[in-house]
Amino acid sequence: MLKKILSIGLLLSLLPAFSQAKILIPAPPELAASAWILMDANTGKVLVEHNADQQLPPASLTKMMTSYIVAAELHNGKIKEQDMVPISVTAWKMGGSKMFVREGTQVPLMDLLRGVVIQSGNDASVALAEYLAGSESAFADVMNQQAQLLGMKNTTFHNATGWPSDGHLTTARDLSLLARALIQDYPEHYDIYAEKYFEYNDIKQPNRNRLLWRDSSVDGLKTGHTEEAGFCLVASAVRNNMRLISVVMGTSSEEARARESQKLLSFGFRYYETGKVYSAGDILKENARVWYGVEDSVNLVVPEDLYLTIPRGSKDQLEAQVVSDEDIEAPLTGGQSLGSLTISFEGEPLLETALVADRSVEEAGIFSRLWDAIKRFFIGIFA
Template structure:
């Protein structure tokens, strides 16, 4: 077997998609943020990245990992929203943003989640951490183990809050991955991030996300600020069925954070278009079969092939199919035997698995004879008489 990479130029479907997306040109974007990333969750395309893999102090944006741990416990049935956790003296004494819990109280998980998602309460985070793991330190160890399991490769946690601590770090790419996980796996809990205010102990606090009321489609996530981290924001927005996640870190002020985040979200929706190139199950090409009861088998995407392109380069979408071929029989319908690599200018390539559309059984005597004949013809055609 040898690697066969067939480039399919000007695919009919790609051309159709390009025609539907054609519009005035996209403009490149720069940002003063120390690190930034924008991901189109509908297609998986990265629209913008700057120092995306650099581990940085995340401040309160790392509370997304604390919330992920709580959401997982709720989904697994180890925890309920009506469970109550006691408030320790350590939690009560926490500085910074606070829910204003009182030592000795026993607070429902549902209320603690509001205290974190709306009020960014450091005290609420510690109550949750101690309730789940006994101590905040033990909870941080659990966070690190889980982070490795879910693919957060540039993160290390030392506490549940993002409180300044040397070595407590996250990259903006990891924050985007975590945001995507929360949006897609915990939609019933994600809605808490869009709640505008929450009152506890007769103290009403507004949601700290500066983009919620700007009509941008933003419906979560989390702000962050410390002296070491600067001002940051992880946000998710949806328009017309298309969702993005944006993370900025290391900005200089509250005003700059709001301005930059608003600019980036608007740019992501304005300058890019997302569309379906191929539907799941739609055969797009045949793969050669080796010694089977059929000479070829159709290949179709396992899921919709959704492509994001800049408006100006929409007509330059191309694709190539890569597989080790001919593919030996037997083959079962649904077996993944190839990849569709979709490429567009200024965008990283995205790979989609392609599966066989039919069963192909092993060939009989005639198929084996024909395969042997093809090998002999290939050998005789090569300059040195040896098979490739």
């Protein structure tokens, strides 16, 4: 099918204004850690990375997947916040960080979820795994299936807690994908990650994420530590409607993981910005010709809200291009792809998406179709 490239200048005039001040982007910070990554949560753009695909033990960062699956089951109505979850001997005996549940009792599901997220309770994690899947090993199978669905290509889970196990590995990149999914897929449960304290069984424990006390823009996510993994932290923060996710793995102390994570977040917020460039339904081509239909045109629109992450001050260097189908024939349905939009910076595509019909157009009667065929014939001759 023939394609037509539309004016770039016209499209750029539609982009909202970003900061006009030119800021040179320095080299990203070097961290005292084994691996790290910094991602924009809205666009998925990676701003900084180092050893992001190196497989490493995740320690209690594993519990992010445990809590993600619980949030998904709650969202889908398969379990309820008020469910009373039985505590097995296996869960009660778990070592390491604990919520201090008691064997033989029943605990509200939401208390256990808070125990996982805030207190990093191994006992709470096992209890939830057994409740959802019958056993922790069966739950690990669910975790691995979900990891594949989220694109976590280099991750293998053996348990729900992050307890050391040969081959229980993930990467900084995979954890950033999981963090983004936690934030975007089930926002109704994300607030738990910002809670600083949780008390159960008359034992009040603080959230181990030190950044919650140091930076008011930070609202999550999870810490982890074992001797093999070192001290790890997945953090997220929002400033001026821009949300960043940082993953830092393999630091030397609680203080180091907080400090190195803060370096990444500060770098991203200082030198980059994110803005909505188009809203769902924005028209990028009006009255595209439709042949053989009861209507003779449709508009080409953006199918969903589009965000873009760019270096601060680089708006004037953005280039946008629309390619549209020239031979559009009825019948067609609303939402059908009829073109594409590409926005680039310094020759690198930053965003690519389809443009779709804003409405359906039914096929016209035989005489109208015949008349269109005649017009197309003569247009072809004199083109």
